[in-house]
Amino acid sequence: MGSILCPTLPGCHRGARRVWCMSWSMLTSLMDALYDTIGLNYANLRRPDARIAGTIANALGDAKTVLNVGAGAGSYEPTDRQITALEPSAEMISQRPASNATIVQGSAENLPFDDNSFDASMAVLTIHHWKDKPKGVAEMRRVTRDKIVFLTYDPAFRDFWLADYFPALITLDEGQMPQLQGYEKWLGKTKISVVPIPHDCSDGFLAGYWRRPSAYLDQRVRAAMSSFWALGDVSHGLAQLERDLKDGIWQDRYGDLRDLEELDCGYRLVETV
Numbered sequence: 001m002g003s004i005l006c007p008t009l010p011g012c013h014r015g016a017r018r019v020w021c022m023s024w025s026m027l028t029s030l031m032d033a034l035y036d037t038i039g040l041n042y043a044n045l046r047r048p049d050a051r052i053a054g055t056i057a058n059a060l061g062d063a064k065t066v067l068n069v070g071a072g073a074g075s076y077e078p079t080d081r082q083i084t085a086l087e088p089s090a091e092m093i094s095q096r097p098a099s100n101a102t103i104v105q106g107s108a109e110n111l112p113f114d115d116n117s118f119d120a121s122m123a124v125l126t127i128h129h130w131k132d133k134p135k136g137v138a139e140m141r142r143v144t145r146d147k148i149v150f151l152t153y154d155p156a157f158r159d160f161w162l163a164d165y166f167p168a169l170i171t172l173d174e175g176q177m178p179q180l181q182g183y184e185k186w187l188g189k190t191k192i193s194v195v196p197i198p199h200d201c202s203d204g205f206l207a208g209y210w211r212r213p214s215a216y217l218d219q220r221v222r223a224a225m226s227s228f229w230a231l232g233d234v235s236h237g238l239a240q241l242e243r244d245l246k247d248g249i250w251q252d253r254y255g256d257l258r259d260l261e262e263l264d265c266g267y268r269l270v271e272t273v
């Protein structure tokens with residue numbers, strides 16, 4: 001693993017201290033501490049998917065220095081660039097595989113870097129957790145010379161079957177995911193593309209098991225998905241899903257999905273142009 005720098009806790013190195021920041025609402029309070037909890041199994045269940053990694057690497061173009069904001073355990077960091085990984089959770093940092101990346105403990109809203117420090121920056125499945133999204137995006141713009149790339153979720157997307165069992169997912173995403181038009185307001189012209197999710201996606205994010213519905217019945221699988229933590233009691237939806245899988249109702253309603261290799265589940269790549 002590369003060196004870990006902690007601007008807020010000088011002398012803090014991997015595993016030496018945890019940072020718990022409780023704050024503005026119950027949900028964000030939960031989310032702040034969340035990745036020191038979700039993170040416990042993260043590296044096993046949230047393995048980067050090579051096809052999605054290829055999409056992100058292409059979007060980064062020929063950037064040589066890349067800042068990864070909300071880097072988690074380092075998923076999707078291209079190995080052929082000089083990476084600086086910024087992540088608030090010590091637990092997530094501790095799960096990084098060995099790499100040459102420089103690791104900085106901190107938050108998107110206050111990037112401890114000079115203006116124009118990096119050729120490109122990326123933020124993968126993280127912006128919905130930021131307390132101040134416009135500030136975080138402005139910080140990315142400040143420290144990045146050229147391309148900025150986000151992998152995120154379209155909160156207006158309505159075609160993922162899991163929400164039929166857990167309708168609160170819609171409200172949750174409407175509350176936490178920035179509207180896609182917002183990026184253009186923050187960054188000027190952007191290109192937005194669908195990121196289809198492979199049926200055997202190795203990354204266990206929310207839609208990662210779209211063609212493996214019984215996976216959602218597994219508490220360990222759900223525990224690696226921040227949305228399930230945010231929803232709280234999901235016993236009703238789980239019981240319904242279990243019944244429908246047993247009775248063939250899921251197959252009747254959604255069985256056609258089993259013929260597909262990949263699916264648009266609402267994930268989007270947002271790139272500056």
Ligand SMILES: C[S@@+](CC[C@H](N)C(=O)[O-])C[C@H]1O[C@@H](n2cnc3c(N)ncnc32)[C@H](O)[C@@H]1O
Nearest residue numbers: 035070071072075089107108124125126129130
């Ligand atoms: C779903 S994980 C994604 C991690 C990684 N990018 C990936 O694709 O596996 C979300 C990450 O965002 C981090 N995060 C939460 N709030 C943040 C903030 N304000 N600034 C930067 N990262 C944050 C969490 O600690 C967590 O590691």
